[in-house]
Ligand code: GDP
């Protein structure tokens with residue numbers, strides 16, 4: 001939907017107020033659609049409008065791309081900037097992490113996930129402790145989770161109150177040399193003073209390095225209210241959004257960040273203990289705008305790439321029998337995936353080329369569309385044996401595809417270059433190719 005409006009912006013030079021206003025209307029709808037709170041949307045679009053009106057459009061990109069880039073960058077900023085904010089691990093051991101949130105938000109599961117992650121990735125010795133004395137089986141649930149994760153959990157002592165359990169956990173943590181102690185608290189169905197007081201008491205007793213609020217991304221606007229209340233009542237250092245595997249479009253993340261100022265540190269993406277990821281503002285920005293995110297692209301790629309067709313093309317390439325029909329088929333496959341630079345990024349060794357494409361902001365989709373038009377204006381023989389395409393044929397093909405002879409030449413040259421590379425790769429063998437790509 002968005003790309004339609006952005007493509008419609010066709011004038012060159014400076015971005016006009018009208019250009020930007022039109023695009024902003026669409027951005028606003030997309031954001032509301034993604035469940036971003038209205039005041040946050042208003043604030044955001046105002047800021048972007050200021051940034052965009054009058055901005056210079058470089059010759060190499062279209063105005064639509066220019067606006068899209070400004071919107072996307074601003075969205076990433078609003079979500080906390082590029083990259084993910086890591087968990088605080090610099091405090092003296094044992095470092096207490098306090099997990100808070102409503103009942104069913106995913107606190108206990110997330111505690112287990114974080115424990116597993118810190119154990120595997122950071123080589124930390126982690127102790128899990130459940131302070132949930134509200135539900136009879138809660139402490140047992142965490143203990144079983146800990147066993148599954150291969151992480152230690154605090155032995156259960158019946159009858160102890162949350163603050164006592166927290167103190168005991170820290171004591172065991174110190175005595176037994178744990179790096180991190182994760183304190184999983186009880187939730188309530190809704191926020192009440194008793195819950196907040198309990199959290200405050202545990203905080204006072206343990207001075208946690210992180211007070212992580214776990215919120216269910218699927219609850220949208222409610223998640224934002226929850227975050228605001230928790231932040232006001234106990235203060236949070238970060239947010240974990242659970243159930244990002246659902247079809248929540250991430251708007252809550254933007255509102256939450258804007259309203260609480262606390263960074264979103266992690267995202268839960270499933271029920272399994274491994275299903276925890278760093279929160280990437282750039283991916284969520286893409287999700288909100290529907291401009292395609294790289295993570296989604298990887299998924300889409302595996303669905304869309306026709307394995308057999310790729311293999312057939314690869315074989316023909318290596319045999320030096322690759323013709324313009326195959327080239328067109330390859331372009332179509334790439335086009336199905338949406339973003340060429342994204343795909344290049346997924347291929348080992350192609351990162352450099354991706355950087356080049358991205359730095360120039362080349363509209364590869366448009367280039368490919370043109371190339372497909374040129375190829376489809378050729379005869380079968382011309383596609384099989386491009387060498388027969390001389391001046392008069394070039395003129396005919398250019399006219400048929402609504403392009404110019406230069407553009408036809410450019411395509412033929414590119415195909416030629418590719419064939420040359422293929423031949424060289426053939427000579428070098430696969431080992432040589434790897435060397436070339438990594439060098
Ligand atoms: P708590 O009451 O806050 O401790 O919530 P739990 O950790 O017990 O989780 C409640 C339910 O949500 C469980 O069935 C979990 O498996 C599920 N859950 C937690 N995180 C995620 C997630 O990221 N994705 C999905 N799909 N389910 C989750």
Ligand code: MG
Nearest residue numbers: 107108132138
């Ligand atoms: Mg729980």
